[in-house]
Amino acid sequence: MLQLVYTPKWFYGEDIVIDIVSIIVLLVIAGFSLRYYFLSRKRNNLWLGLAFILMAAGLASKVLMNFSFYYKMEFIQTLGELTLTYQVTNVSDNLFYTGYFLMRLLTLLGLFTLYAIYHRQSWQNILLISALIITGTVYTQSAYYVFHILSMLLLLxxxxxxxxxxxxxxxTTTGLLAASFSIITISEIPFSLVALHPNFYVAGESAQLVGYLLLLVAFVTILKHGKKKNKD
Amino acid sequence: MARKRTRIDIIGDMLLAIIKKKGEIKPTHLMYSSNLSHSLMNSYLEELIEKNLVKKIQRDNRDYFLITDKGYEFVQKLNEMREFERAFGL
Structure with a gap:
């Protein structure tokens, strides 16, 4: 099996927790944006909500991918029967590759949706870029760094x-938002370098956690400022 | 040139106009504060009263419009959403 995960053993499971925190932050903000869309019918809120949902779905696929990889070996040891072991490996391999494919596809589509809110695209451009994302995702399975470079570009x-x-x-709110996305962008750099040393993966995940926690702080500050305006 | 107000912007402006007058406003003041024609204001007021965001009372043979608790909550939600829009540059 082609090794696509470079996590140090001591970090097994920790990255899943980090990704789950990131998913929760994205879904909270997506929920708020969609609630505003149903009230105001402003399309940008719908697209923002959908973009964040796609990014959350991408991270959820990553969780699935990592989970199938980290817990595969333990399962094989418990069973012991040769045929059964092969079947288990086969199932978790499929889960791993599906998760890996969906992670890249959904994340890139989510980032492109977010980008397109601020840079209006014709439907032809949307079709073309979506096709390029899908094709690129399918044919760069082993070149994991392509995904991180594209993500970094879109995030930038x-x-x-x-x-x-x-x-x-x-x-404060606009500053926090810009800072959080800067850190999330920077986190893609160590992810592109994981082949050099597994600790780059830890650095990337740590930066990602800081970025998403800052995004949560930005969102909470937005709500606080909104309440404060009401009192004024 | 300022963008055209959406329905929710107009409702927000009307409720804010009432809050600025300490929760109670005369129809004419509301019309001028929220920059609406008389007929448009009345159509929105019907909706606001129906949704219990505003209530109409009579005092000294004059009509007044009061914002309800639900109206205050709505304005708070609206402020949060506007702040969200501003922060994200939407």
């Missing part, structure tokens, strides 16, 4: 937009 463009918004509307 999104972060630049948030940074611009921060300069236009300087306040």
């Amino acid at each position: 463009l999104i972060t630049l937009k948030f940074a611009g918004n921060c300069l236009k509307n300087p306040c």
